[in-house]
Amino acid sequence: MRVLIIEDEARLARNIAKALKETRSYAVDISTDGEDGRHQAFSNPYDLIVLDLMLPKVGGLEILASLRREGNRVPVLILTARDATQDIIQGLDSGCDDYMTKPFDMGEFLARCKALVRRTYDRPDPVVRVGELSVDTSSRIVTLRGRRISLRAMEYRLLEYLVLRAGQIVSKAEILEHLYDFNAESFSNVIEVHISALRRRLDTGSPHALIHTVRGQGYVIEETPA
Amino acid sequence: MRSLSIKLQLSLMVSFLALVIVAVLSIVAYIKFEESLLGNIDTTLRYMGGAIRAELEEKGVPPENREAAFRAITGHDASGHPSQCHIWMEGSEEDLFTSDSPGASLAPGLLHPPAEERPDVGDLSLFNIAGVTESRAKSGLRALWMRRALQGQVVNILVARPSGQLYYELEEFLRLLLVSGGSVTLIVLLLVPRIVSWGLRSVTYAGKQLGQITHRNLAQDSMMTGSVPAELGPFKSALDGMLGRMNEAMRQQERLTADVAHELRTPLAVITSTLQILRMQPRTTTEYEEGVDDALQDLRRMAQLVGQLLTLARLDAVDKIPDPVEVRLDILLESLAEVFADRAEQQGASVVYTRSEAVCVQGDEAELRQLFTNLIENALRYGPQNGMVCIALQDGPSPWVTVCVHDRGGAIPPEVLPHLFDRFYRGDSSRSQASGGTGLGLAIVREIVLRHHGDIVITSDPHTGTTVTVRLPRK
Structure with a gap:
């Protein structure tokens, strides 16, 4: 999952990014002014945008409005020190999905981010099941046929993204875009390495592989018909 | 103290005025009526007096005929009230004629008329004779006294008519006046408050509207909607x-x-x-x-x-400096420059103070220190890295003392300049703390300058940098 934080208070942005990376293993980009933030929001497919309202150059509401005008439906969480009811109403009217006022509780913030991302993939239930595999996106516990499987952070992120889009072919490019931020060194064979690692961990004697390669297009996770 | 309501004041004033007008009119009407009633009697008396004189002047008339003529003149007139008459020659004890009769004896005032009413010869006087009964006015008489020269002698003719009826009529008139005047006053008293209320209805309405003003609806264009007088x-x-x-x-x-x-x-x-x-x-x-x-x-x-x-x-709470003292601005700036020079050195910047002779201003030393601290901090903060901040103190132009704080920082956009002193203003909608300022420093600076009756100007130019000029009145 890839998140964009547009927040001019640099330390706060770094803190949020750190929390999202550590607890959710999200890829996070930070932008500290409105102009750059808008540019990034339009150029990358984010799964969530955390938006401050009072930004240098371009205001948060303006960014939100231009995103929605272009038909971009990325979930947007407004994080601002403005707490007047009319500000909240204005934000919700402009098409934000959630609104939090500073100072906020980090735990609540993370929970709301999680819920927003889940909603993007149309899965209100935090537990996603594909055949005998079950991924709890809330506690990040993966079980296969009732047995708990431990995964590395990157492997989990990859698996979570695949199961959220279960049944769909996910291209390498999409995986790169959603799982890595700008700071990550991304090579296309990195994906292949993680995929094969993931396959090994999920291959516990079942005759049916879960992750399939679609030649020339990408990967798909689905229950193979027996 | 709460004054009387306009309604009550106006009502009392109008009622009082009405009362005065009614009273004056009534008094005038009463006097005029009395005059006209007396005038009627007086005309009759003059006529009778004239007729008696003419009769006396006629010569060779036998006394019986003359007496009969006198009786005819005075005895019966149209109103049916008998007149009285007394005619005598001056110096003679004998009366020429009296209307004395057993039915109506001559009034004492006619027998011995009051001396102060005596007219000159050839003239006449009109006067009232009080009655003898209890209601003296009603039984009184109106008399005419005439003295004429007649054949070398002076004849006195005194005729009188009862004036009681007049007073009855006057009394009736007075009663009418009191009743009508009283009712007019009463009607005015009853109507005026209503009329005043009606006239003041827009004030009442405005009062109601004003009563609805709260801090929430202050923004309305006008509180008193509708037409006002x-x-x-x-x-x-x-x-x-x-x-x-x-x-x-x-x-x-x-x-x-x-x-x-x-x-x-x-x-x-x-x-x-x-x-x-x-x-x-x-x-x-x-x-x-x-x-x-x-x-x-x-x-x-x-x-x-x-x-x-x-x-x-x-600063907002108290407009004036509590106790202004004489402040040596040159010493204050020099000490500040020293403090900041050390700090600037650590960042590779420098602070230069141009020495000046002794300069004094009237004010609060702590506030002035705060003022220049903020300006120098800003210059260091927004000036270029390793830059130089110049502080110059000048005694003049009269009557001012001028302090310039200059840095070689980038130009401030002209549209931003007027807002620099606004609280929390930072040039754009962001409140970024990247620069480390709070957005209040210049607001404080301006407050302090205003309290010291000075002024402050910021000029900015991409080539020369930014200069803040503070002028304070010289002590």
Whole structure:
């Protein structure tokens, strides 16, 4: 999952990014002014945008409005020190999905981010099941046929993204875009390495592989018909 | 003290006026009526007197005929009230004629007329003779006394008619006047309050509307909607103006409160998030140290902000400097320059103060120190890295003392210049603390300059840099 934080208070942005990376293993980009933030929001497919309202150059509401005008439906969480009811109403009217006022509780913030991302993939239930595999996106516990499987952070992120889009072919490019931020060194064979690692961990004697390669297009996770 | 209501005042005034008018009219009417009634009697008396004189002047008339003529003249007139008559020659004890009769004896006033009423010869006088019965006026007489020269002698002719009827009539008239005047006054008393209420209805309405003003609906264009009487026009526009100013002040206060909330919430959010992240999972000592340092730094920033807010609140609360003293501006600036030179050196910048002769201003030393501290801090903050801040003090132009703080910082856009002294203004909608300022420094500067009756100007040019010029009245 890839998140964009547009927040001019640099330390706060770094803190949020750190929390999202550590607890959710999200890829996070930070932008500290409105102009750059808008540019990034339009150029990358984010799964969530955390938006401050009072930004240098371009205001948060303006960014939100231009995103929605272009038909971009990325979930947007407004994080601002403005707490007047009319500000909240204005934000919700402009098409934000959630609104939090500073100072906020980090735990609540993370929970709301999680819920927003889940909603993007149309899965209100935090537990996603594909055949005998079950991924709890809330506690990040993966079980296969009732047995708990431990995964590395990157492997989990990859698996979570695949199961959220279960049944769909996910291209390498999409995986790169959603799982890595700008700071990550991304090579296309990195994906292949993680995929094969993931396959090994999920291959516990079942005759049916879960992750399939679609030649020339990408990967798909689905229950193979027996 | 609460004054009487307009309604009551107007009612009392109008009623009093009505009462006075009615009373004056009644008195005038009464007097005129009395005069006209007396005038009737007097005309009759004059006629009778004239006729008697003519009769006396006629010669060779036998006394019986003459007496009969006198009786004819005075005895029976149209109203049926008998007149009385007394005619005598002066110096003679004998009366020429009296209308004395057993039925109506001659009134004492006619037998011995009061000497003060005696007219000159050839003239006549008219006077009243009081009655003898209880109601003296009603049984009184109106008399005419005439003295004429006749054949070398003076003849006195005295005729009188009862005037009682006149007073009956006057009394009736007075009663009528009292009744009608009283009812007019009563009607006025009853009607005026209603008329006044009706006339004042727009005031009552305005009062009701004013009663509905709260701090929430101050923004309305006009409180008194609908037409107002011309007299209330200036009142209404003054009131609208006042409400407008109050509204502006209110909005300003609201903006400031919102800004303060924002400025305090942001560092709070940063500190909270820093500390919460530290607690999310076990950290290394270095991570803990960094987190605590970050939190401390943000707390310092908050403390600075709170300090500046309190400074501004204090400056706002008291318009005047509590006890102004003479301040040696040259010494103050020199000490500040020394303090900042050390600090600037650590950042590779420098602060240069151009010495000046002794210059004094009247004011508060701590406030002036704050003023120039803020200006030098700004110059160091917004000036270029390794830049130079120049402080110059000049005694003049009269009657001013001028202080310039100059840095070679980038140009401030002209559209921003007028807003630099606004609280929390930072050039764009962001409240970024990247620069480390609180957005209150220049607001405080301006307040202090105004309190010292000075002025402040900021000029900015991409080539020469930014100069802040403060002028203070020289002591």
